[in-house]
Amino acid sequence: MHAPSMSVKGRGAARRAADSPVVDAAARWGFTARGVIYLLVGVLALQVAFGDGGGRQADRGGALAEIARQPMGAVLLWVLGAGLAGMALWRLSEALFGAAGPGGSEPGKRLLSAGRCVFYGFVAYSVLAFAAGERGSGSGSGDRDSRDITARALELPGGRWVVGIAGAGIAVAGLWIGVRAVLRKYRKHLKPGHMSPGARRLVDVTGVGGGAARGALFAAVGVFVVQAALAYEPDRAKGFDDTLRSFAGTPAGPWLLAAVAAGLALFGVFSFAMARWRRV
Helix, strand or coil: CHHHHHHHHHHHHHHHHHCCHHHHHHHHHHHHHHHHHHHHHHHHHHHHHCCCCCCCCCCHHHHHHHHHCCCCHHHHHHHHHHHHHHHHHHHHHHHHHCCCCCCCCCHHHHHHHHHHHHHHHHHHHHHHHHHCCCCCCCCCCHHHHHHHHHHHHHCCCCHHHHHHHHHHHHHHHHHHHHHHHHCCHHHHHECHHHCCHHHHHHHHHHHHHHHHHHHHHHHHHHHHHHHHHHHCCHHHCCCHHHHHHHHCCCCCCHHHHHHHHHHHHHHHHHHHHHHHHECC
């Protein structure tokens, strides 16, 4: 009779740890940091679309370099890096103790949270390393990094399969992100009682438009990686910057790039909204 009671108490303590004010603040700080980066990437991509890029990269590295040039830029970089580390901490708590809401403790959702923890942990490390003075971290060329990683992977036994499967996974993830945004799956994570009608409209406009653009970008990156595997040419792999620029080479021209860029900026605003109204 005592063992089940102890087990229930243990789960309750774990859930309280996951729901602590520290984890809540870390998650909201993380959403804000993510919003700043996506907003800047969107603005940089819009400048590229209208011929005013000035040699800047429309990716995370370009956004960090832009921040570094501002007054108090070094401090802002530390704040952003800490926020992204907070996002990783929150995702880790979800992986360990389960996410808020129905079904939050399902194995699949915990595994997804673990993957997000690793992703945001890597991003946080790159931002903090750049803030500490390692200019090769965080602000390096994402396009060059993509080609280098692809080249090394292609040299592995069965490298073409490894790269091809990875590219397909990225493309599918992009489609998943876009479809979930269009279907407004984010609504189940919101606190509707704290939102005005105007706030709900803002979240829907930025969530759908921003999520669709982000999904399209990831899907395109994945397609280029698959092409690199099929052709056995690592130079065909592209990072965010080259992928965004490739949209301008379509029949829609710079207008498609501008639309995706505006969507990424909207996703930045959506992240700010999540920092305010998401249930953590």
